[in-house]
Amino acid sequence: MKDSLVLEQALALIDNGLDPVLLFDAQDRVVAGNTALRNLLGGQLDTLIGRRAADLAGSPVQMLLSGGDTFAYLGADDHHGYFTAQDVRLPPGAPAVRARLLRDVSEVEHLRAEREHLQTELAAQTLHDPVTGLLNRRGLLVALEPQVSRSRRYNSPLSVIVMDVYGATAEAAFLVRISQILKDQLRWADVIGSSENHEFIMVLPETRRDDALSLTEKLNERLGREFQGGNTAWAAYGVVEWQKTDNTSTLLRRAQTALDQARATRDGRSAVAL
Structure with a gap:
């Protein structure tokens, strides 16, 4: 016992x-x-x-x-x-x-804290959005800089579209589908990115503002075909063309301001602001 x-x-x-x-x-x-x-x-x-x-x-x-x-x-x-x-x-x-x-x-x-720190640093260094696979804002800035330099040197046209899409489907799958549509509609020389707020940014070399506006119309038509019934989708667009006083930051800032203006007038329909 x-x-x-x-x-x-x-x-x-x-x-x-x-x-x-x-x-x-x-x-x-x-x-x-x-x-x-x-x-x-x-x-x-x-x-x-x-x-x-x-x-x-x-x-x-x-x-x-x-x-x-x-x-x-x-x-x-x-x-x-x-x-x-x-x-x-x-x-x-x-x-x-x-x-x-x-x-x-x-x-x-x-070790856990160090791992989280390294993951944060790695996320800051990556150039691609984890959801869509498109360039993130950092990657887009890297790609946009030489385009702005080229426009400044040769006075060649360059337009930027910032697009915010609204839909009723699951967010991740919806964003991936939108990114696929953009890839289908844009040229090989165009650059597509996605911001941390899931706004799509399109850099269009050798493109005037009017041609960029025509592209937004084509995108609206494509959205109408792709998303019907209860899964409708619509978008707001900010469209700007490079000016001689622009650098990468001011160009994107003007495009973002135009997008904000388009959002304000959207009212359940696609809208464009310049």
């Missing part, structure tokens, strides 16, 4: 463990802790004995007694760490009825 472990026996088993452990009595007071816990507290374990979590309101130590999932703790010598906690009921008959096992997951959390 197994004898229940007394407090001293339990401590003997856990005292040399690497993870901090707290023991609680039936009144949820701390009755003991191991060496790892004492080290975490900077040798101040005695200040916890006989205390409940509620007694430590406002103290960082309270998290050690009551924190759940993953929590941060500022320990001795300003050592900042992350811990998870597991509470285990102990067999009856001993002064301690519950053990709280703390696992230091600081390295895991730091």
Whole structure:
């Protein structure tokens, strides 16, 4: 027959463990802790004995007694760490009825934070929109810069259309379908991008504004054929032509302003503003 472990026996088993452990009595007071816990507290374990979590309101130590999932703790010598906690009921008959096992997951959390940072940096470096596969705004700026330089050098025409499409279908599939329509309608030399707000941006080399306007009419006709019944789609367009005072930023800004004007007059139908 197994004898229940007394407090001293339990401590003997856990005292040399690497993870901090707290023991609680039936009144949820701390009755003991191991060496790892004492080290975490900077040798101040005695200040916890006989205390409940509620007694430590406002103290960082309270998290050690009551924190759940993953929590941060500022320990001795300003050592900042992350811990998870597991509470285990102990067999009856001993002064301690519950053990709280703390696992230091600081390295895991730091790796997670580093991964998120790298993912953010990677997203900032990518040139394509993840939904449509088109150039994102950064990629579009890279593609637009030489076109603006060419227009400035040779005084060649260049137009930009910013298009916002409205529809009743599922957003991701809808955006992909619109991107396919644009690829079908535009020339190989034209550049198509998608902004973070899912506005479509078309860069049209050797294209006057009137020809760009004709393209918006063709796009409207195509939208009417592709989306019928309950899945109708309509669009607002901002159309501008490069001017000698334009750089890439001002050209796109003027196109965006024109789009905003078209949105204001849309009223459930496709609209164009210059």
